Amino acid sequence: MGGFAFISYMGMSINVLTMFAMILVIGIVVDDAIVVVENVERIMAGEGLPPKEATKKAMGQISGAVIGITAVLISVFVPLAMFSGAAGNIYKQFALTMASSIAFSAFLALTLTPALCATMLKTIPKGHHEEKKVSSAGSTRNSTVGRTATKVGLPKCCVRLSA
16 A cells, blocks of 8 residues: 555556566565564463563564664665666666555554554463464375375376476
8 A cells, every 4th residue: 555655646657567566565565564463472472471562572572673674675676766767767666666665564564563463462371372283284185185196096106296
């Protein structure tokens, strides 16, 4: 949303390059919020703190990292906006869209996300954090593929090599 607001404010058009920038920046935008939420959850589970105190402690730990990563990413894209000539005109919209979206993401990760963590997360008793079992879904898929391969008459080794 911040990227679109910036595009509108600067009078730029939504073209292939600005849309490409928005697609690339999605991972960065989501990553900032995930880092905050996961750190708060880790502290809540590890130390048994309520959400508000865990959020304060988590933000004390990761605020500098979020700001540093944002500064590095913006410093990568802003020089593209300073190219001259035809290439400069083309890359200016791309670079400014990326930089503004990254800055807006960091702002939200440092303001809105902690506020939501403090108010919406439920207290986790100390030591009761449940690990997500990603491997069980993978093993279920693998056993299903193996059974199907056997029914069809394919050797399991060929199926495993193709996966």
